Amino acid sequence: MTQLTFARAINAGLRKSLENDSKVVLLGEDIGTLGGVFRVTDGLQKDFGTHRVVDTPLAESAIVGTAVGLAYRGYRPVVEIQFDGFIYPAFDQIVSQVAKLHYRTLGAVKMPITIRVPFGGGIGSPEHHSESPEAYFTHTSGLRVVTVANPQDAYTVIQQAISCDDPVLYFEPKRRYHDKGEVDESVDPAKALPMDKARVLTDGSDVTLVAYGPLVKTALDAASAAADEGISIEVIDLRSLAPVDYEPVVASVRKTGRLVVTHEAGQSGGLGAEVAASITERCFYHLEAAPVRVTGFDIPYPYSKLEMHHLPGLDRILDGVDRALGRPNSLSGLEG
Amino acid sequence: MSTDETGHGGAQTPESAGNPGTPGQEFLQLITPAGERISHPEFDFWVRDITDEQLCSLFEDMTVIRRIDVEATALQRQGELALWPPLLGQEAAQIGSGRSLRADDFVFSSYRENGVAYCRGVDLTDLLRVWRGNASGGWDPYSINMATPQIIIGAQTLHATGYAMGIQNDGADAAAITYFGDGATSEGDVSEAMVFAASFQVPVVFFCTNNHWAISEPVRLQSHIQLADRAAGFGIPSLRVDGNDVLAVMAATRLALDRARRGGGPTFIEAVSYRMGPHTTADDPTRYRDANELEDWAAKDPISRLAGLLDRKGLLSPELQQQVKDKANAVAAEVRRGCTTMPNPQPMDIFKHVYSTPNSWLERQQDHYARYLASFGDPAGAVSEEGAR
Numbered sequence: 257m258t259q260l261t262f263a264r265a266i267n268a269g270l271r272k273s274l275e276n277d278s279k280v281v282l283l284g285e286d287i288g289t290l291g292g293v294f295r296v297t298d299g300l301q302k303d304f305g306t307h308r309v310v311d312t313p314l315a316e317s318a319i320v321g322t323a324v325g326l327a328y329r330g331y332r333p334v335v336e337i338q339f340d341g342f343i344y345p346a347f348d349q350i351v352s353q354v355a356k357l358h359y360r361t362l363g364a365v366k367m368p369i370t371i372r373v374p375f376g377g378g379i380g381s382p383e384h385h386s387e388s389p390e391a392y393f394t395h396t397s398g399l400r401v402v403t404v405a406n407p408q409d410a411y412t413v414i415q416q417a418i419s420c421d422d423p424v425l426y427f428e429p430k431r432r433y434h435d436k437g438e439v440d441e442s443v444d445p446a447k448a449l450p451m452d453k454a455r456v457l458t459d460g461s462d463v464t465l466v467a468y469g470p471l472v473k474t475a476l477d478a479a480s481a482a483a484d485e486g487i488s489i490e491v492i493d494l495r496s497l498a499p500v501d502y503e504p505v506v507a508s509v510r511k512t513g514r515l516v517v518t519h520e521a522g523q524s525g526g527l528g529a530e531v532a533a534s535i536t537e538r539c540f541y542h543l544e545a546a547p548v549r550v551t552g553f554d555i556p557y558p559y560s561k562l563e564m565h566h567l568p569g570l571d572r573i574l575d576g577v578d579r580a581l582g583r584p585n586s587l588s589g590l591e592g
Numbered sequence: 593m594s595t596d597e598t599g600h601g602g603a604q605t606p607e608s609a610g611n612p613g614t615p616g617q618e619f620l621q622l623i624t625p626a627g628e629r630i631s632h633p634e635f636d637f638w639v640r641d642i643t644d645e646q647l648c649s650l651f652e653d654m655t656v657i658r659r660i661d662v663e664a665t666a667l668q669r670q671g672e673l674a675l676w677p678p679l680l681g682q683e684a685a686q687i688g689s690g691r692s693l694r695a696d697d698f699v700f701s702s703y704r705e706n707g708v709a710y711c712r713g714v715d716l717t718d719l720l721r722v723w724r725g726n727a728s729g730g731w732d733p734y735s736i737n738m739a740t741p742q743i744i745i746g747a748q749t750l751h752a753t754g755y756a757m758g759i760q761n762d763g764a765d766a767a768a769i770t771y772f773g774d775g776a777t778s779e780g781d782v783s784e785a786m787v788f789a790a791s792f793q794v795p796v797v798f799f800c801t802n803n804h805w806a807i808s809e810p811v812r813l814q815s816h817i818q819l820a821d822r823a824a825g826f827g828i829p830s831l832r833v834d835g836n837d838v839l840a841v842m843a844a845t846r847l848a849l850d851r852a853r854r855g856g857g858p859t860f861i862e863a864v865s866y867r868m869g870p871h872t873t874a875d876d877p878t879r880y881r882d883a884n885e886l887e888d889w890a891a892k893d894p895i896s897r898l899a900g901l902l903d904r905k906g907l908l909s910p911e912l913q914q915q916v917k918d919k920a921n922a923v924a925a926e927v928r929r930g931c932t933t934m935p936n937p938q939p940m941d942i943f944k945h946v947y948s949t950p951n952s953w954l955e956r957q958q959d960h961y962a963r964y965l966a967s968f969g970d971p972a973g974a975v976s977e978e979g980a981r
């Protein structure tokens with residue numbers, strides 16, 4: 257076991273994949289000499305060469321579109337989108353080509369492309385640098401969408417994503433890049449918990465709290481703050497956003513009778529809506545209260561001085577927990 | 593020199609199509625790095641009206657924007673600004689082109705054209721709002737006829753082209769100008785902008801500042817040929833100019849604007865310059881850039897070059913130097929004051945301007961958040977990520 261930051265853990269996972277499979281190639285802006293603006297690919301070009309770790313011209317549509325061609329040719333491209341807000345020029349290639357080619361060719365063509373996207377806010381950046389675009393992609397069939405919430409997962413899941421024959425969007429919580437955690441580099445990704453499975457992180461009996469990516473840490477902090485008040489929260493890290501692994505969530509809600517879902521992305525049409533609806537369908541008679549969403553607002557990501565108002569923090573999550581429990585909360589007395 | 597440069601009225605203008613350089617010359621140059629004025633049969637025309645006084649004024653402008661850059665960088669280091677994209681080394685490209693524009697022209701720039709914004713008469717505090725994290729845009733674009741800085745690489749070239757389509761429809765004689773980097777030329781948007789501009793022959797100037805680096809990527813990674821030559825494939829005439837030579841930049845920009853105004857369609861200008869500083873204050877260029885390269889370019893510095901010319905002309909008097917210094921210091925003080933006294937935005941501001949008319953959907957979220965904030969004695973306690981119950 258070693259202590260690694262998120263960024264180093266992903267780096268180590270990429271390195272393993274490059275070592276194990278000569279068909280793995282990395283593409284992106286500034287990923288070579290600079291090692292990426294977050295240094296996630298630091299040192300990889302030096303060790304694997306400019307044909308395996310490719311600094312590309314500034315063209316996101318081309319980065320993803322050429323990855324499609326490489327995949328046709330049997331490669332397993334791993335592309336880096338420098339920041340979440342710069343994925344949109346590549347949107348057409350992702351949703352019209354990457355997502356659909358397997359279907360359109362009746363399974364003849366595989367698209368084992370991994371698209372790494374640093375996402376989410378909380379780092380004080382200017383506009384377009386703190387987006388949570390996951391719902392655009394979970395809405396598109398054919399794509400797998402995963403996020404990681406601790407360095408061990410960061411290390412393991414990147415390898416699982418790269419060896420997966422489906423296209424995977426791998427969302428990296430950029431405000432956690434420097435957080436450290438234990439990483440066992442001897443873990444065999446094929447034997448570890450598959451990337452499309454959710455994981456129950458704490459055992460709780462009062463409320464089920466579903467989170468993913470950057471908010472998993474916040475959710476855990478909220479659970480321990482609630483424990484001090486005698487409220488028992490079961491935190492579930494969703495990990496895979498498409499497809500969602502509902503079984504552990506269903507089992508948990510059957511036990512607790514209450515669901516809170518939290519994410520940074522805006523509320524409307526977000527993943528929280530999907531989880532709340534699915535759980536309502538499956539657990540209607542077990543629910544003691546309506547599912548509660550604690551999310552970002554339906555606004556463009558705000559300028560950095562105010563971003564903490566948009567991002568769900570510990571207190572807002574606890575306020576949501578209070579709502580699910582029918583305890584006094586900021587909306588007490590309001591109907592609907 | 594005024595921002596309202598009226599150009600050349602009814603004077604006979606020589607028509608220049610393709611590359612300006614005499615054979616063997618890499619680019620158009622009117623002032624050598626040593627500060628020597630070299631004449632050019634065709635391009636002297638475009639700067640023939642520049643008086644000694646105006647040369648001094650250009651020198652002042654360039655010095656001032658460099659000083660703004662130094663001050664803003666210091667403010668970022670002191671934690672007053674979240675980020676800053678320095679323009680160090682690109683003063684001639686920005687002032688030479690910015691001072692060629694007319695008030696009714698419209699600018700669509702990237703994040704680095706703070707010197708152009710200065711030429712447009714931006715309020716200095718407005719220049720900083722975005723970089724302090726207090727706003728998404730610093731100013732009302734119509735107040736200075738300049739869009740707020742674009743971060744999505746290349747997107748603004750399409751906006752300029754569309755604006756120019758509007759000018760054309762209106763039968764006006766203004767022009768649009770768009771600024772972008774060498775890296776941006778790789779983006780699909782820029783190619784699409786050139787396709788539209790050429791197809792419709794609209795009055796737009798593509799001003800590409802080739803500062804040799806796109807963060808860590810050298811210009812040769814973006815293009816196998818000179819960037820100016822790329823325009824030919826779209827049917828757009830181009831000019832390659834020494835971007836550290838304020839007169840050459842001016843001549844090229846005036847020619848391109850004149851062509852646009854007279855219905856001659858788009859022009860692509862490649863201003864060959866160099867980013868002397870980091871990409872932004874968050875960047876570390878020592879990881880990818882050779883110190884020798886920096887030294888070579890320091891010898892071509894745009895401000896010392898113009899100072900050299902002024903000196904040869906006997907204009908670089910101690911009085912002028914003092915006057916320029918005083919102006920730069922005054923502007924820097926204003927920048928600092930504007931930054932540190934800028935009022936903080938208020939929490940509920942995040943809900944403003946999402947739509948032009950209110951809707952119940954968002955109003956509900958807004959109402960809930962206001963109630964949430966009100967449930968705290970001290971609203972500040974509600975917003976730290978860790979928080980406290």
Ligand SMILES: Cc1ncc(C[n+]2csc(CCOP(=O)(O)OP(=O)(O)O)c2C)c(N)n1
Nearest residue numbers: 342704743744745773774775776805806807
């Ligand atoms: C669509 C998009 N992709 C990536 C980025 C990240 N990024 C910001 S600046 C930059 C380099 C731009 O280089 P260039 O166009 O040469 O302009 P310069 O910064 O040198 O002025 C990159 C890659 C972005 N802002 N937008």
